[in-house]
Amino acid sequence: MLEKIAMTVVVLITLALFARRVRDLVGLLRMGAEDARKPTNLGRKLKEQLVVVLGQRKLLQWTVPGVMHFFIFWGFVVLFTTIIEAFGAVYQEGFHIPLIGRWGPLGALQDFFVVAVLGGIITALAIRRIQQPGRFKGSHTRDAEYILYAIGGIMATILLVRAVEISLGIFPYDVRWTPVSNAVAQLFGGFSVAVREALDTVFLWWHSLIILGFLVYITFSKHLHIVTSGFNVLFTSERPKGALKPMHLDLEEMSEDDVFGAAKVTDLSWKQLLDGMTCTECGRCQSQCPAWNTGKPLSPKLLIMDIRDELFAHGRQLLDAKNRGEEAFKEAVAELAPLNPKVVEDEVIWDCTTCGACVQACPVNIEHIDAIVDMRRNLVMGESRFPREMQSALQNLETTGNPWGQPPQTRLDWMRGTSKQETLDIPHISEAPDAEVLFWVGCAGAFDDRNKKVTYDTARLLQKAGVSFAVLGADESCTGDPARRMGAEYIYQMLADQNIEVLKEHKVKQILTACPHCFNTIFNEYPQFGGFFEVIHHTEYLARLVKDGRLKPAKDFNGTITYHDPCYNARHNDVWKGAREVIESIPMASYKELHRHGHATFCCGAGGGRMWMEERMGKKMNIERTDEALASASDTLAVGCPFCNIMLADGIDERHASEDMTVRDISQILWESVEFEPDGDASTGNGDASGYPLTKDTKDMTGTAAGPEDTATT
Ligand code: SF4
């Protein structure tokens, strides 16, 4: 009886401590800024729970640690039954779970998972102690090891309890199903019944106390993710992957208390605070981050940990203040340190290219980019503190509608081509209102000399295929991608409004662009402002023209091509097939995949507005990527993005490797093969003046752009 009372008291104290901590954590989340997200797409949410949480898909992308975690996770699920059995045994000798508690296969499963989890723990310790991967740099490794020892203790005591129960003849399962427990039971065969009964009590208490201690400890440690990760995945953004968090901006409505973006930890949304509580410190994000991998101070893992540490450091004081009333809470918030540079250094915030590698790698769906951009928004719009070289790009965007600061009237200069080329004749959309496709040229395509050639070749390909298309010329402005990612949301919204109005005015149906950033912004972000347009990237469109026989590559390509996937195509929008299909269609072209390709591509360094910032620390990202391309021993580095084109061509120049490798857009490579006409037959397209309507398949390709897990219905 005394034992039962003692266990009841210990369990109740533990549950009270656990409940109190959970209440405090929920209280801290409620201090975060509003985020109206709700899990609306229930099918998608169910799939994510099945695939990401239960299936551990993201973790399994890393085979050894993935399998190790898979066994530990499922071990906890299955062995929950042994925990019930252990507590039940304290209250009733020979306790078993009703209905399934004597079922042999359950006993076998328990035996299997005890061994599997012990194996997982040994593997985890070996990874941490022997392999010591760089992704753990900065993580709380000691805390992680305590937890591993605790889990090991739980497994060991499960085995001991089962073994003693077998030796006492009170084990609920047929021992033929539980060979491991049965083998351990042989250790106790020589003891008297009284000793074995005493050992049973000791092991049961030992087991129960570790579990109860574990239950409280996890809520104060990085293993809080055991409790929060299911919720974090449930509340993962339903936005398309490439779309940034919307920001309501009405300068006239704003009061003195309103802040732009995130100035203090409590300005982050509750979801961003939940992200911090959910971080497992596994470092998968860090290991993929191009900034960290080239020696910059930015680590997405440390950034999330710093946010969480700041919240927890002031958590008690904030909760107490909240209990005293709104005024006291405001005073407590006022005393918090600014997020930048006190919690996260400014440099860290500006190093990010918004490439998305961290978000993709994170096994618990943490959204690092949203937090980074919220801090940028505060630095730019609230503090006016940003790298000085950004100033001219932002000013140019505001005054001329392009970061180069070129007069809008010169947007069509690319049509003239080089001195040896004939000027193209392409109508303005107002002269060709029935054009099936609007060719969105983009600022780089209109003003950068390297990319003007790409624009020219893309247009020539469209003409050759008989596509009915038009351009906007001076009516086109920057989509606002760099402004938004730099944190200058007001400039972005001004440009977005302007472009959406023009596109609507001309009743544009489909937009074709050679720029992944324009593609992403118009397709994924303009819907936030009422602009719903069908957009396709030129690599996908050209692949379709080739497939349909409208373009016929004829000239042999004597050499090897490799392709650099732009982050805003491959990772943010799942657009990566078209470029490879075009290359495959070129006679004699041999193709080599870069080591990091597709979803795992490595950023060229220009995204997130970094194109307009100096890269002062570490190795330059474009050089890192150029070195990888050169290592492929290909002759041509194909690209599908004007910014990658500039960055990688600069990389080749800096490596003095222009004789070994040339950087060319997919359009340029295709044009060279298509313009060659062995039969003297100039017409490869069908010359259909009605243009090239997007077929069902093409629409499917556009849909692919939003990704299989996205819900964009643009
Ligand atoms: S978005 Fe890319 S650069 Fe930014 S933190 Fe994540 S991995 Fe690093």
Ligand code: SF4
């Ligand atoms: S943010 Fe995600 S990937 Fe990065 S350390 Fe935390 S859990 Fe791991």
